[in-house]
Amino acid sequence: MSQGRSSNAFSVCPMRARDNPFAADRLERIRYHFTGTSLDELLARLEQMNYRAAITGLEGSGKTTLLEDLRQALERKGLRTKLLFVNDASPLTGPQCRRFLSQLVPQELVLLDGADAIHRSSWSLFRRHTVTHAAGLIITSHRPGLLPTVIQCSTTPDLLKQIVADLTAHGPAVSPALLDALHRRYKGDIRACLRELYDLCARQT
């Protein structure tokens, strides 16, 4: 493991958090890896769908990352976007939902991360209101059915290996067998795999 320091005190210590290749700030820099399609193709499909579509996929399959990448691409095309993250830690209450919708302008394209985490009544309101008061609604959801699916995110052990290789370009080598096992254990949840790898690195001396 690369320790980043050569002092005697540090050489007997486990890896510092800041040197861990799987630290959260490094993971934030990972961008969505397309397989079988491209960002341009996705943008074209979204346009055909009048920007009302869902990105679906299991936990840790890259939905949020793709939504963030999509936001940048849409803004580069001159579209105005408004991004809302909803999850168990940041729930969307009824009043918050109404306030968000009341502040929308018709030129804005709403990007909602975690549509299946909001209450059914709020979702109904969201879906109806954005038809006339927004330029579109693109959501992420674990399950299909809330809006027509534009892309289903999924992962493979090879994708995990590629991401890990990028993160550890100047650091520790991680065995492919371990990555295969992690991908299997966490059912393709790349985020969970990378958290586990953080802990494994942190324990190294």
Place this chain on the structure above:
Amino acid sequence: MGKLSIELSGGKDAFAPGEQVEGRIEWGLDTNPEALELSLLWYTSGKGTRDIGVLQTNRIDGPGALGSDKFSFTLPVGPYSFSGKLISLIWALELTCTPGDETIRKEIIVSPTGREILLTSLARQGQDNEPGPFLKRILGVPHASA
């Protein structure tokens, strides 16, 4: 592509809490920026969500494409620069140019010993080598779990 730089007086990069951080910034940019901002800040790096604390920001409006300026900040008494297995707290000076995303960051150490505090060398052996509540209070560990 322009150039931004931060130089610390005497090349010093480790400071005691409460000490003055002095130096000079220089910029050579392709266009005239609206402003330059130099911030004294700390941030965390590790397993959890990142925390950041901006202590002070000096703004230079209409700095021109080329120039230099002196700066001086007084450090607070904490938190100290430290690292454990789950979180590191890093102090830095950050110079940003607006508009644009040109940024340069220079890390510094804030510690009474002049070195980053390694929690593993302070914590008792065994357990998970992370600080207890008392040590966290002394270090000024932010709310993220250490």
